[in-house]
Amino acid sequence: MPRLRFWLLTAALTISGCGGPYPQSTLHPRSDFGRAVDHLFTDIFWWAAGVFVVVEALLVIVLIRFRHREGRPAPKPTHGHTVLEIAWTLAPAVILVFVAVPTVRTIFATAGDAPADALRVEVTGHQWWWEYKYPDLGITTANEMHVPVGRPVQVAITSADVIHSFWAPALGGKRDAIPGHVNRIAFRADAVGDYSGQCAEFCGASHANMRLRVLVDADSVFQAWVKTEQGGPAAPATGSLAARGKEVFLHSPCLACHTIQGVSPGVIGPNLTHVGSRGTIAGAIFPNDSAHLASWIADAPSLKPGSLMTRMKPPLTDPDIAALVAYLQSLK
Amino acid sequence: MSEATGGGLKSWLTTTDHKRIGLLYFWTAFAFFLVGGVEALVIRLQLAHPDGHLVGAETYNQLFTMHGTTMIFLALMPLGSSFFNYIVPLQIGARDVAFPRLNAFSYWVFLFGGLLLNASWFAGPLFHAGVLNVAPDAGWFGYANLTERQYSPGPNIDFWLLGLQILGISSLAAGFNFVVTILNLRAPGLKMMRLPTFSWMTLVTNFLIITAFPVITVGLLFLMFDRFFGTHFYVREAGATPVLWQHLFWLFGHPEVYILILPAMGIVSDVLPTFSRKPLFGYTVVVYSGILIGFMGWGVWSHHMFSVGLGPIADSVFAATTMLIAVPTGVKIFNWIATLWGGDIRGTTALHFAVGFIAMFIIGGLSGVSHASPPADLQQTDSYYVVAHIHYVFFGGTIFGLFAGIYYWWPKMTGRLLDETLGKVHFWLQFIGMNLAFFPMHFIGLLGMPRRVYTYSPDLGVSDLNLVSTIGALLIGLSILILVANLWRSRTHGAPASNDPWGGATLEWGIPSPPPPYNFSVIPTVESRLPRWRTERHGPMKDPPARPPAPIHMPGGSWWPIVAAFGLPVMALAPLTHTLWVVFVGAAILLFGIYRWAFEPFEV
Numbered sequence: 001m002p003r004l005r006f007w008l009l010t011a012a013l014t015i016s017g018c019g020g021p022y023p024q025s026t027l028h029p030r031s032d033f034g035r036a037v038d039h040l041f042t043d044i045f046w047w048a049a050g051v052f053v054v055v056e057a058l059l060v061i062v063l064i065r066f067r068h069r070e071g072r073p074a075p076k077p078t079h080g081h082t083v084l085e086i087a088w089t090l091a092p093a094v095i096l097v098f099v100a101v102p103t104v105r106t107i108f109a110t111a112g113d114a115p116a117d118a119l120r121v122e123v124t125g126h127q128w129w130w131e132y133k134y135p136d137l138g139i140t141t142a143n144e145m146h147v148p149v150g151r152p153v154q155v156a157i158t159s160a161d162v163i164h165s166f167w168a169p170a171l172g173g174k175r176d177a178i179p180g181h182v183n184r185i186a187f188r189a190d191a192v193g194d195y196s197g198q199c200a201e202f203c204g205a206s207h208a209n210m211r212l213r214v215l216v217d218a219d220s221v222f223q224a225w226v227k228t229e230q231g232g233p234a235a236p237a238t239g240s241l242a243a244r245g246k247e248v249f250l251h252s253p254c255l256a257c258h259t260i261q262g263v264s265p266g267v268i269g270p271n272l273t274h275v276g277s278r279g280t281i282a283g284a285i286f287p288n289d290s291a292h293l294a295s296w297i298a299d300a301p302s303l304k305p306g307s308l309m310t311r312m313k314p315p316l317t318d319p320d321i322a323a324l325v326a327y328l329q330s331l332k
Numbered sequence: 333m334s335e336a337t338g339g340g341l342k343s344w345l346t347t348t349d350h351k352r353i354g355l356l357y358f359w360t361a362f363a364f365f366l367v368g369g370v371e372a373l374v375i376r377l378q379l380a381h382p383d384g385h386l387v388g389a390e391t392y393n394q395l396f397t398m399h400g401t402t403m404i405f406l407a408l409m410p411l412g413s414s415f416f417n418y419i420v421p422l423q424i425g426a427r428d429v430a431f432p433r434l435n436a437f438s439y440w441v442f443l444f445g446g447l448l449l450n451a452s453w454f455a456g457p458l459f460h461a462g463v464l465n466v467a468p469d470a471g472w473f474g475y476a477n478l479t480e481r482q483y484s485p486g487p488n489i490d491f492w493l494l495g496l497q498i499l500g501i502s503s504l505a506a507g508f509n510f511v512v513t514i515l516n517l518r519a520p521g522l523k524m525m526r527l528p529t530f531s532w533m534t535l536v537t538n539f540l541i542i543t544a545f546p547v548i549t550v551g552l553l554f555l556m557f558d559r560f561f562g563t564h565f566y567v568r569e570a571g572a573t574p575v576l577w578q579h580l581f582w583l584f585g586h587p588e589v590y591i592l593i594l595p596a597m598g599i600v601s602d603v604l605p606t607f608s609r610k611p612l613f614g615y616t617v618v619v620y621s622g623i624l625i626g627f628m629g630w631g632v633w634s635h636h637m638f639s640v641g642l643g644p645i646a647d648s649v650f651a652a653t654t655m656l657i658a659v660p661t662g663v664k665i666f667n668w669i670a671t672l673w674g675g676d677i678r679g680t681t682a683l684h685f686a687v688g689f690i691a692m693f694i695i696g697g698l699s700g701v702s703h704a705s706p707p708a709d710l711q712q713t714d715s716y717y718v719v720a721h722i723h724y725v726f727f728g729g730t731i732f733g734l735f736a737g738i739y740y741w742w743p744k745m746t747g748r749l750l751d752e753t754l755g756k757v758h759f760w761l762q763f764i765g766m767n768l769a770f771f772p773m774h775f776i777g778l779l780g781m782p783r784r785v786y787t788y789s790p791d792l793g794v795s796d797l798n799l800v801s802t803i804g805a806l807l808i809g810l811s812i813l814i815l816v817a818n819l820w821r822s823r824t825h826g827a828p829a830s831n832d833p834w835g836g837a838t839l840e841w842g843i844p845s846p847p848p849p850y851n852f853s854v855i856p857t858v859e860s861r862l863p864r865w866r867t868e869r870h871g872p873m874k875d876p877p878a879r880p881p882a883p884i885h886m887p888g889g890s891w892w893p894i895v896a897a898f899g900l901p902v903m904a905l906a907p908l909t910h911t912l913w914v915v916f917v918g919a920a921i922l923l924f925g926i927y928r929w930a931f932e933p934f935e936v
Contacts (some may be wrong), residue, residue: 022793024780026711048698055665057693061670063687066608069678077867080614086522088666089659096655096701103705104648110707113645125852127483162478163574165714166640169780173710178575179477180568183641196791200639200714200782202471204478205389208785266638305389 023196025170030195030216031174033110033187040106044099051095058223066194114186121145125157125164125177127203127308128210129270129283139229140259142270143284144213148222149192157183162204162247168214175207176201189216196284205306211284225277232261233273233331245327248320253312260331269309276331293325346889348432349849353439354418355745360443361410366449367809368402369812371395376769376805379798392786393469394488398449399733400472401492404592405499406446411734412595413442415927416510417602418745422840422847423528425519425856427886430512433893433929434505440897441502448901449495452488459487463864468492471784473585474555476566481559482876487908490559493552494620499549500545501900507541510534514898519839527610528838532619533598537591537722543630544587551580560907575640582633590629592726593693594622596733597664600686603736604668607683608675611862614667621660623744628657638706639713647706653913654704661697665690666830681755683735692728695730696721699774714784717777723770735762735815742819743833747845748826754818761811762883768804772797831875837862842875853880890932896925 022028029038122133123145130168132145147153159177166185167174170193175183199210217225219313236242246263249255255264261273275281278288282304286292298321300309345661349352366774375395378384387395429435445787452467459466469488470479479489489890514535518527527535552566555577564570566577605612612618633649634642668690677683699721703709711716776794777783788794839856840847842864853876856863863873899922907914 022779024792026778026780027713037707037711040705041711044702044705044708048701051697052694054689055669058669059687059691062669063677066672066675066677068676072676075608075610077611077865078613078670078674080617084666084670085614085617085663089663092659092662096592096658099701099705100441100652100655103651103707106705106707107644107647107651111647162483163475167714167782173707174639174640175710178571178640179575181641182577197780198782198785202393202475202478202714202784205393207393207782208389208787211789217879220369290578303639326682 007020011322018094021035022267023194024169025322028170029172030170030193031172031187031189033185034170035109035190036106037173039101041088043102047095051092110186112186113184114152114154118154118186119147121147121153121155123155123157123166123177125159125161125199125203125210127161127306128199128206128304130166130199130210130212131160131270134226136228137230139226141229141274141278143211143280144215144278145223146187146215146217146222148219149189149216151219152186152188154188155185157185163201164199164203164210165201166197166212167200168195171196171197171214171216174200187213192216192218206283206323209283209285209304209326213284214281228277228332229274234276236327236330240330241323242330243322243327245325245330247324248316248324249327251315252324256326257309272328272331276329288329290325290329293328294321297321297324300301341889343889345894346436346891348428348436348887348890350417350421350428350432350435351745351847351849351851354414354416354437355413356439357410357442358745360439360446361407362444363415364402364406365408365411366816368407369398369429369809371399371402373805373809375399376802378786379788380802381799382669382788382792382795384787387786389786390463390469392724393464393784394465394467394689396452396784397468397471397474397492398453401449401468401496403726404472404588405496406442406449408730408734409503410442412537412592413438413506415530415595415599415734415737415741416506416538420510420514420534420739421517422744422843422851423531423838424514424517424522425839425858426513426517427851427855427884429509430517431509432887433890433932434509436511438502438506438892440894441498441505441900444897444901445495445498445502448498448904449491450492455487455491461486466491467525473581474577475570475574475581476555476558477574479555479559479568479577489555490908493555493559494908497549497552497556498900498904500549500622500766502924503541504545507538507545510538511542514538519852519858521857525616526858526863529601529615529618529622530595530598530821533594533601536622537594537598540587540591540594540626540629544584547580548584551584554580557908575637578637578640579633582636583630584753585636586633587626587629589725590625592730593733594625596689596730597622597739598666599691599733599737599740602662602838603682603686603740604671605862606740606834607680607686608672609678609835610671610675611837611865611867612667613664613670613673615861618664618667621663624660625657628653628660631671632657635704635706635709636713638703638709651706652706654766655701655780658701658704660695665694665697679749680739680758681752682736682739682834684756684759685732685739688759689729689732689736692724692732692766696724696728699724712777714782716773716781719783720770720773720777723766723773727766727770738815739820740834741840743829744840744845744847745823746822747829748822749829749833750818750822750826751834754814754821758814758818759809760810761807761814765804765807765809765811768805769801769808772801772804776801782806782895786796821896832864837865839863842873844878844883849886850880850884853878855883890929892925892929892932894925896922896929899923899925 029035124131130143133140155177157177159179164177165174172187175185183243193216195214197212257266257268259271281288300307378386453465456464456466466488557563558565564572566574635654679813703712776797779794781794829845860867860870866872899918903915903918
């Protein structure tokens, strides 16, 4: 059945000229949580499709069969029929039982906490980026979450400002990030991959630019990532462009908002200790390359409306920006 | 005869005639409907391609907020009100509503509230905002704490909350008026269970209005205090929770969904019998399901909040109540199909739209069941799948139903028939357009595109689907232009309508089109549910005579409703501009209007 629905959908998408892949699809689950939700949706989809066909067909048949024709005798003025009324009250009620029972079962199955050995990740939504903390590992990073394949993960979600919603569709349903509340989801990823997602609750000007990635790594890759993240930032070689960039950083307003471990203490913006190892910047909307990094530093609000990272006054010179880019890229 | 029957601007400004107020509601709501439609088209053009840049993020956020707010509060609700006003007194055999001046007050408050909201498109310079448009920008359900001053410092949210407060006053006043009218002004013999279905659903709707609007009034009042007086109803740092807003808003918001759909259901329940020449199948069941939906609508609000994390017990309970509401809805649909069964179905434009309502509302209802299931909803909520759902319910449902009402009652309201050929072209274009526009949104959402994003990545694989949706939206726009042309053309070229162009069963078809100011020359006595049709026990009733046998006294116009109503937007200017003394000017105008109104001599 799920296969048939998959082909139906694929057919529909092919007709409309879409290919794929669909990195943010809810229909290609890659975790136990995602699959539970998808199974439930598949069941509901088939009940709905059945009801749809029956009722719409009935409507079309009635319209054709009883359309006005000359000489048709006046219709019999029927007012109702008790048995029919009872029947079509009970029929939807019975169908709904078949939807409600698996629904409640899935609610409780997906609400439970992950096992005690789960990897714990604390997600905090900010306008407009995501902060990830791994309390047991002492890691803080942004926008790109790394988790090991096949191991249970417990995600605790909250917000530092307005309400956001953490959504990585392939790994399961979304949960709102609400200031003052902590929501939990638990999942175990099936397959190594790079899964995209984004904020789902409207959160202000750049809601559309609050994207995220979840990188599901093989265990060895994950351990290596943990090791790198737990280390301090790379120190630029003396006299290098990156070393000059560090000087620029230390004499700019950057340090008021960003943490680089052992260098600066700011906590308003994303932690940059290992920013060079991330694939994207600015809420996972741009690739982490020199060109994007340079224009981002020069004028963030023009790339991301409303960005709290304002234009610097006085503006940095181009050589300073180049040095800063070199420094940030060296922070692997 | 009073001045209200004459022409001229003054007669419209001072009118208390329910029919004129109905027409004012119609044209005003229709104008706002066009504004909301243009906003929708700009949204769709922006999303036609990934990384679109027709408008910027700020303007886009204002567009979708105002599209939703306009369509719900300024177009669909008042279009329903235009039929409450024009048709309900005719259906119940009354000469006017219970409180004609309050009725005029409701209309003027609605107009001023709508203008105040839309003034925000041009008010930027007044606030030194550096841009022209400072329209509301937090979505039509304006979730706190984004709406707090800290995160939305501009006047945008002020316009939204003050506009909605003013509109709420209009809805409440009208709500009480129609409840009293329907309960007390029915013609002799018109027992409750003989009431036409549209009037029944109007009654249920207005009960919902007078019970649901106080809830959002409180929610908005809290927000207003937070923004202007430094209270902390939704402020996390003060120990409160922004989730309170969601409970208050949806406790109003879900009944609001039924406020929008029940009138359309009532229209369909009147149109189908007329054009299949058969009584409504299961009248009692249809009426009771409408009442039941009205009650059950109060127990489902948290299904808008499954992603909030209310816990498995609350999620299960709200899933169950939500699924239960599908039962009376399904019952209505089966009864409508049974009404058509065995009938002599005449394919008028009104019938096309009524059947279109059933066909499209089924889709909205079924997608609704899929997000009544909380785990499934965690993938669907706040995605384009929900945008598809809301449009199948409000566009496929409410708008198709209201348009059926336009084609059905237009001849009664204006004395001119609409062109049936243009009407059917309009129907098919709109039907195809809406399915092209909204059906792909199911896929767009399931493939991971959230709602309320001004731009999306080409990597999502939804670019082509979005383009199809935009083409559909343009088709809808074209179909609406045809409707505008048809309405305009009917003024001069429409065939004159007889009293009863369709062979209707209810009282409004027994009097001239348009009706005289007093409606009924003699108040009719009703002996059956279908007074103008022959039934097993009754012959068709005799229509009232063309001329009243005795002079009929009708109340004259009054300036005081519009004067009192004008005080409200003036009061709203005080918080908007942070100028205290203005509030006293507004209050003085309001109180002066009410005072003069209260002591107005009966004979004007």
